Amino acid sequence: MIVHDRTRLTGCSSLFEDMKIISWNVNGIRACMGKGMLEFFKAEDPDIICIQETKAQPEQVDLADALPGYLQYWNSAVKKGYSGTAIFTKHKPDSVNFNINAEGHDTEGRAITLEYPDFYMVTNYTPNSQNELARLPYRLEWEAANRDYLCRLDSVKPVIMCGDLNVAHNEIDLKNPDTNHHNAGFSDEERDAFSKLLACGFTDSYRYLYPDKVEYSWWSYRMRARERNVGWRIDYFVVSDRIAPKIKDVVIRNDVFGSDHCPVILDIDI
Numbered sequence: 001m002i003v004h005d006r007t008r009l010t011g012c013s014s015l016f017e018d019m020k021i022i023s024w025n026v027n028g029i030r031a032c033m034g035k036g037m038l039e040f041f042k043a044e045d046p047d048i049i050c051i052q053e054t055k056a057q058p059e060q061v062d063l064a065d066a067l068p069g070y071l072q073y074w075n076s077a078v079k080k081g082y083s084g085t086a087i088f089t090k091h092k093p094d095s096v097n098f099n100i101n102a103e104g105h106d107t108e109g110r111a112i113t114l115e116y117p118d119f120y121m122v123t124n125y126t127p128n129s130q131n132e133l134a135r136l137p138y139r140l141e142w143e144a145a146n147r148d149y150l151c152r153l154d155s156v157k158p159v160i161m162c163g164d165l166n167v168a169h170n171e172i173d174l175k176n177p178d179t180n181h182h183n184a185g186f187s188d189e190e191r192d193a194f195s196k197l198l199a200c201g202f203t204d205s206y207r208y209l210y211p212d213k214v215e216y217s218w219w220s221y222r223m224r225a226r227e228r229n230v231g232w233r234i235d236y237f238v239v240s241d242r243i244a245p246k247i248k249d250v251v252i253r254n255d256v257f258g259s260d261h262c263p264v265i266l267d268i269d270i
Contacts, residue, residue: 017270018248018267018269019048019267019268019269019270020044020045020046020047020265021046021047021049021050021121021162021265021266021268022041022044022046022048022050022263022265023050023162023163023235023236023263023264023265023266024037024049024050024051024052024235024261024262024264025052025125025163025164025218025259025261026051026052026054026258026261027053027055027261028056029054029055029056029061030055030056030060030061032258032259033061033066035257035258035259036256036257036258037258038063038066038067040258041067041088047089047090048088048089048091048114048121049067049070049087049088049089050085050086050087050112050121050123050163051086051087051088052084052085052123052124052125052163052164053125053164054083054084055081055082055084056076056084057074057080058072058086063088067088069090070088070089070090071088071089071090071091071093072086072087072088073086073087073088073089073096073098073112073114074086075099075109075111075112076109077107077108077109078107078108079107083109083110083125084108084109084125085109085110085111085112085123085124085125086112087112087114087121087123089114089121093114093115094115095115096112096113097111097112097113097115098112099111101149101152102145102146102148104141105141105142105145105146108127109125110124110125110126110127110142111124111125111146111149113153118157118158118270119157119158119159119160119240119243119270120153120156120157120158121160122150122153122159122161122162122163123161123163124146124161124162124163124164124165125163125164126142126143126163126164126165126166127139127166128166128184129184129187129190131184133182133183133184133187133189136184136187136189136190139166139190140189140190140193143190143196143197144193147193147196147197147200150197150202151200151201154201158239158240158242158243159202159238159239159240160237160239160240160243160266160268160270161202161236161237161238162235162236162237162238162264163236164218164235165234165235165236166184166185166234167185167186167190167191167193167194167234168180168185168186168191168232168233168234169195170191172212173216173232173234174231174232174233175216175229175230175231175232185232185234186232197238198238201241201242202238202239202240203238203239203240203241203244204236204237204238205236205237205238205239205247205250205266206236206237206250206252206264208244208247209250210250215233215254216229216233216252217231217234217235217252217254217261217262217264218231218232218233218234218235218262219232220260221260226260233252234261235252235261235264236264237250237264237266239268243268243270246268246269246270247266247268248268248269249265249266249267250264250265250266250267251265251267252264253265
């Protein structure tokens with residue numbers, strides 16, 4: 001696995017009580033940089049930025065001047081131009097892990113964990129099951145391994161996990177549930193895997209606050225889907241149950257463009 005730690009500054013591990021965390025599948029960080037990504041981050045000024053689908057090696061992207069004051073942690077896929085995650089944070093972690101500690105799941109750059117004194121920050125980019133669910137067996141293996149990993153973390157201290165989880169959990173989470181029942185992202189197996197994660201002691205932050213609200217975070221590039229708001233909610237903040245009461249807000253920024261996904265923002269007192 002190719003990983004890269006571009007630490008540029010040092011600092012204490014203590015965090016502000018009112019934390020803002022952004023999660024965004026940018027569908028290629030180099031392309032998104034040219035579509036307002038950096039301007040959005042500067043305007044929001046979050047504590048932590050979690051990126052999925054970077055599609056880049058860290059040496060291909062120079063953000064030192066563009067994001068001053070942030071430590072940068074990259075986990076790129078071995079395959080060039082594919083998958084990949086990154087975290088940019090104002091707060092120096094106590095430790096960093098670039099995999100989910102499971103054999104066979106560390107070549108696609110799908111996870112980064114930052115350890116802080118009071119919680120773990122995890123970003124995930126869950127494998128897509130692809131057309132006709134061709135990659136569903138691998139997806140379910142990854143889900144099980146990742147679930148075990150998150151549960152082990154949760155046994156030590158609370159977890160905040162975010163990312164493109166490639167699943168609409170319930171019918172309310174996509175525009176057309178009937179016609180997508182057996183498609184990638186809304187198969188019974190994928191939805192059940194997410195239910196199993198929640199049953200282990202985790203909370204879908206958005207649904208915790210907004211049980212009946214209909215908003216989406218991803219739209220196909222086809223058939224003017226975003227213009228028509230024919231979308232899916234597949235980007236999440238999942239937190240340990242015991243810190244769910246600390247959630248202040250979760251905002252799906254569907255007014256922000258630059259990718260086929262939009263950013264999701266968590267405000268939490270941790």
